[in-house]
Amino acid sequence: MAIRTIMLLPERVNGILKDEFYCDEPFENYETALASVAQSIMMYNTRRPHLSCSMLTPVQMHQQQELLVKQWHKKPLYSRREVL
Numbered sequence: 001m002a003i004r005t006i007m008l009l010p011e012r013v014n015g016i017l018k019d020e021f022y023c024d025e026p027f028e029n030y031e032t033a034l035a036s037v038a039q040s041i042m043m044y045n046t047r048r049p050h051l052s053c054s055m056l057t058p059v060q061m062h063q064q065q066e067l068l069v070k071q072w073h074k075k076p077l078y079s080r081r082e083v084l
Contacts, residue, residue, distance in 0.1 A: 017037065017040055021040035021043065023037055044058075046059050
């Protein structure tokens, strides 16, 4: 598996923390940064609806008795050109 593929999820999470929760601002100290990131993750999981969860939050989605059908399709990890 290519390094780029492995890094996609952490980069996406990092981008969301920076763009939506302003975690790219300088922090006074490590404890302040840790508290801010922890609060952002809590909000991401409990207050932010996700398209892939039928506009439910991740917590709401996990509380479903019967999971809803997902609305997105997986992209292939590689193109045909890379295989040939």
